[in-house]
Amino acid sequence: xxxxxxxxxxxxxxxxxxxxxxxxxxxxxxxxxxxxxxxxxxxxxxxxxxxxxxxxxxxxxxxxxxxxxxxxxxxxxxxxxxxxxxxxxxxxxxxxxxxxxxxxxxxxxxxxxxxxxxxxxxxxxxxxxxxxxxxxxxxxxxxxxxxxxxxxxxxxxxxxxxxxxxxxxxxxxxxxxxxxxxxxxxxxxxxxxxxxxxxxxxxxxxx
Numbered sequence: 001x002x003x004x005x006x007x008x009x010x011x012x013x014x015x016x017x018x019x020x021x022x023x024x025x026x027x028x029x030x031x032x033x034x035x036x037x038x039x040x041x042x043x044x045x046x047x048x049x050x051x052x053x054x055x056x057x058x059x060x061x062x063x064x065x066x067x068x069x070x071x072x073x074x075x076x077x078x079x080x081x082x083x084x085x086x087x088x089x090x091x092x093x094x095x096x097x098x099x100x101x102x103x104x105x106x107x108x109x110x111x112x113x114x115x116x117x118x119x120x121x122x123x124x125x126x127x128x129x130x131x132x133x134x135x136x137x138x139x140x141x142x143x144x145x146x147x148x149x150x151x152x153x154x155x156x157x158x159x160x161x162x163x164x165x166x167x168x169x170x171x172x173x174x175x176x177x178x179x180x181x182x183x184x185x186x187x188x189x190x191x192x193x194x195x196x197x198x199x200x201x202x203x204x205x206x207x
Contacts, residue, residue: 040073046200054192063089118153143173
């Protein structure tokens with residue numbers, strides 16, 4: 001079997017989103033009435049669809065994804081931070097679903113600093129894990145990914161933005177062992193392209 005097969009269930013993303021909302025609530029109110037406040041940091045909660053492309057990824061269907069992105073100001077047009085993502089998909093290689101968990105460093109560069117629509121380019125790279133856990137089948141496969149994205153920030157107010165992002169990532173997975181009714185079966189690693197379409201709300205905070 002190719003690298004083919006997803007870390008924690010997509011529903012695990014709900015506590016992360018809740019925690020992110022709590023952080024934004026606690027940090028955001030400070031200085032909200034100050035004149036000239038720019039709120040340079042953002043926390044974004046998003047949902048979308050992710051799919052695969054490549055010989056090693058044959059048999060996977062597009063599936064839902066969710067996550068949060070935390071970005072911190074390091075220069076006038078630049079932010080860096082952390083992206084946490086959960087995704088799920090069906091596979092014709094098993095009876096059931098495969099999950100993905102990823103944690104990656106993220107950077108975003110805004111192409112314009114004027115009010116209104118704000119296009120941006122970004123980079124992301126880090127850790128990814130695929131897994132499934134059923135009574136007669138289980139596996140876990142670790143790997144790495146790197147890629148870029150482009151998107152658009154649409155302000156909905158002084159501290160809230162609608163964010164649309166399209167992303168292409170290259171994934172590489174290591175060899176692993178699949179357990180079929182507790183019988184170990186070696187599985188070869190491989191690589192493939194992963195495409196994400198995301199739509200989310202971003203909340204700005206900080207000084």
